[in-house]
Amino acid sequence: MLSAELLPGTIDLLILKAASLGPQHGYGILLRIEQISRGYLPIQQGTLYPALYRLEDRGLLSTEWGTSENNRRAKFYSLTPAGRKQLRHERSSWEQIVVGMTTALRATTDSL
C-alpha cells in the first residue's frame, strides 16, 4: 500500500472511473476504488463526499436514492454523458503524464 497521499485531482479521476463501472453508493465507490487499485490508493472516508458533491455540481455525476445489496437505503451515483467525456479526457491526460514520467525516470546517461 502506498503511504503517500493521492496526487491532487486524482481522487476525481478515480471516482469517475469507479462510477463508470456501474451505479454505486458512496461506500460502494470507496470499496470499488480500493478493489480496482488493488489497495494501492486508499481514500480517507471523510474526503470522499466533498469530492462526490463537487462532481455532482459540475454535472459529471447524477444521483438517485435506492436500496443497496444490504437492503439499506442509499444514494447511488452514476456517470452522466458529460462525466463519461470528462473521464476519457482525464484518462488520456493521465496516460500522457505516465508515459512522460516513465520515460523521464528511465533515462540513463547513455540515452542522453
Added chain:
Amino acid sequence: MRGLILRARAAIRHYLRRTRLERDMDDEFRSHIQHRADDLEQRGLARDAAERVARVEFGGVAATKEAARDTRRLRLWDEFRANVIFAVRGLAHHPIQSLIVVTTLTLGVGICAIVFSVVNALAFRARVDRDPATFTRILVSYRTDTTGPSFPGAAALSDYLAYVGTIRSLSSITGWQRVRLALSDGARPTPGALVTCGFFGVYGPVRPIAGRLLQHDDCDSHAPVVVIGSNVWHTTFGADTGAVGRALLINGQAIRIIGIAPPFSSASADDQLWLPYTLRESLHLGPNDPASSNAMQVFVDGRLAPGATRGGVASEAGVIVAQQDRLTAGRHTAVFVTDGSLIAKLGNGLVVTGTVALIFVALACLALVACASVVSILLTIADGRRAEMALRMALGAGAPRLAAMLGMESLILASVAGAVASVLAFRLPRVLLQWIIQRPVDFSLAPDWHVFTFLLMTTVSAALVTANAPIRSVLALDLNSTLRRVPDHVRGRVKRGNMLLSAEISGAAALLVATIALTRLPARVEGAPPRFDARHVLAMNLLAPKPATGGWQSFHDDIARTLATVAGVRGITFATAEPVGDEATGVTEVGTADDHRRMLPSIEVSPSYFDVFGIRLERGRPFTLADADCTAAVCPVIISREAAHELWGGADPLGQRLNVDPTHELVVVGVVSDAPSAIAEPVQALMMYTPWRPNARLYQPFLKVEDAGSGVAKRVSSLVSERFAGTVAAPRTVEEQLTLMVDTFQRIGEVVGLMAAITAILAIVGVYGVVALAARRRLKEMGIRLALGARRMDIYRAMVAPNARPVVSGLVAGAVFATVLALESDRLLAKVFPVRLMDPVAFLFAALGMGAAVAIAMLLPAGRATVVDPAVVLRVE
C-alpha cells in the same frame, strides 16, 4: 463557462433546498457508516463494536458536513445571510440615522440619475421613439472652386432623390425641411415640415389619432394634404376627430387634413404640420424643381438596413454625391454620417461635450457631498459600536468577516437608495422638463441601458465609498484599549474627519454659489435694463408668402408705407433679428489681417435700425440706402464696441478689413455701443451688423412706437392681415420677447437651484454630523478641562478651534472650485446661454451662509460639551 454556470445553478439550488440537502447528507453519512459496519460485522465484529469502528473510520461527521457545505458554497450563503441580519439589526438600532442616510443617498443618486437621464436623452441619442441604434443622419458640406466648404447640413433635393433607392445600407430614408406656416385661424406662425412621404416610416411607428399618415402617393400626386399635430388639433379644432377631411388654410391655400398625429419624437420637436414636400411651390415656399437655383434643401435621415453600418452608408452616399458633383460644374461635396444625437452633431462637439463635462463635474460634486454626509453619519454609528466590534474581534472574527459585515450595511443602504432613485429616474425627468419648457415633451425620455449602467455604477460606488471609512475605523481599533474603554490614539481619525469636513464644505459652498447665482439670474436679467429701447420697439414676427410679383423689395416698401400710417408708430426698420442673441441671430465666420478667424454673431439691418433701437453710434457712420444689396467685393460693416475690442484690441477699428471668404471682405465703417444688457457682456455684446438685401428675403419689421400699451400692436396686426393676403403678424414688444426668454431661464434656475439647495442642506447636515462626532469623542477631555477649572468660553474655543482650519480650507476650496466652474460655464456656453453665471454677490452670500451654517453646526455640539458633568463623563468613559 458551462462549468461555472452549472456550479452557480447548483449553488442556488442547494440554497433553496437547504433543509432537504442537510437531511440527505445526514442520511447518506448514516448509510455509509451502516454499510461499513455491515462489512465489519461480517468479518466477525459484534454489531456495537462494528458501528463504533465504522464511525471512527469515517471521521468527524460534523467536519465532513462542513467540508461538504464549503464544496457546495453553502458557507458563503450562510455568511451572506448572517451579514444581512447583522446589517438589518444594526440599522434598526439607529432608525433615524438610517433614514437620513437612505434619504441622503436617494437624493444624491436620484438627482444624479435624473440629470443623467435627461442629458442622455437630449445629447447622447437621436430623438426617435424606436430603436435609436439604427437611426442615421446624412449631412453634406458643399464647396465650389471659388467658395469654401459650407457647414455640414441639409442636402440639395436632387442629391436626396439620388440617394432614394440607391443606398442599400438604409432600409428606409426620408428628407425634411422645417418651415413656418401661416394658418388662417391664428396670427402666430405655426412650425411645420415639408417632408418626403417616407417620413413617418423613419420616425415611426406613429399611430394616428384619427385618419391616416402621409403615403408615397401623396408626394407623387402633389396632393394638397396635411397631417396635423395634436396641439393644432386641440387649439384649432377643439380635439374634434371630425377635423379629418376638413380644409385648413395654410399660407393662403386650402389643404385637406388627412390625419392627426399624436406627439412623437422627431428632430424638429415643435412641428405641428407635416406636408408633402411637393407642395412647396403651391405654398409659396419656393420652386419644386430640384434643378432650380433656389431648390429645396432637406435634412436626410434613414434607418440602417439589417447588418449595415454607418460607415457603409457614408461610403455609398460618398459615391452617389461624387456622381452628382460631376453633373454640377465646380461643386465638391463631403458626406458626414452621424447617429443623429446632439453630441454627434457636427460643430457641437466642444459646446455639448463641454456642457456635459460641466454637468458631470456638478454631479460628481453632488455625489461627493452626499457620500461625505453619509460617511460622517456611518462613522458616528461605527463609533458607537466600537466595543461590540472589539468583542467580535476578540472572539475570533477576522478582518475580512468584519469588513463584510460593515460593508453589507452600506450595500443595503445604497441598494434601497438606488431602487428608489431608479423609480425617480423613470418618473421625474419628463415632469421636470415639461415644467421647464411649459409644454408636453414630445420625445422619448425613457431610460435606456446607459441610465441603468450609470445608476448601477453610482449605487455601487456610493456603497464602496461609504463603506470604506467605517470599515477602516473599525479595523484600526486597538483591541486592548477599546475593551478597557480607554480612548485610543485618535490622530488618524481626526485627520480623516478634517478631510471629510473640508470636502463637504467645499462641495456645499460650490453648490450654494450655484444655487444663489441661478436663483438670482432672472432678477439680474430683469433688473438690468437692456442698453437699447426694448420697451418701445414692436417686433412684428411677420409671416408672409413669397410675393408673386414685385419681389421682396416692393413688399418691404409696401409694409413700411402701410405701417407708417398707423397712429403711434414713430419709425420702422427691417432686420433679421433684434439686437440680442437668440435663434434668429446669425453667425458669420470672419478673419482679420493676421489670419485669425472667429465666429461673430451677425444681424442684417436696414439703415434706420440703430435709430429705432436707440443704439448709439460711437464712431464712423451709419448705413445709408446705398449700402443695401451690396454685391461689391468689399461691403460695409458696423460692429459693436466689444467686437472691435475683441478683434483689434486698442487699435482703431475704422477701415479695418474682415475677410469672409476668398472673394469677399467687409470694411468697418462704424462702431456702435454694446447693445445687450450689462449682465451678458462681454459675451453677448459681440455683434456685427451688415446691410440688408431687401430683395433677397423677408426681413422682420421692427416698429418704434410711442406707447406699446395703447393698442398699437392690435392695430398693426389687423392692418397687415387686411392689406396683405396670406400674411400674418404677431407683434410683441422686444421687452416681452426678452421676458419670455427670461421665464425659461427662471424655471431652469429654479430646478437647478432646488437640486443644489437640497445638496447644500445635506452637506450642512453632514458637517453637523462630523462636528458632533468630534465633540462626542472629546467629551472626556472636556470633562477633564472642566474639572480642572476651564471656563465655558475655553470649552467653546477648544471645541471649535480644531475645526476652524478644515472649515476655512473647505470654504476656500469651494470658492476656487465654484469660480473655475462658473468661468468655464460662461466660456463654453457663450453661444447658447445669453447670460453669465459669474456673480460676485452669489459668492459673498454663499460664503456668509455656509459660514453661518457651519458655525451653528460647530457651536451646538460644543454647547453640549460645556454643560457636561465632569464626574459623570469621567466615570462613564
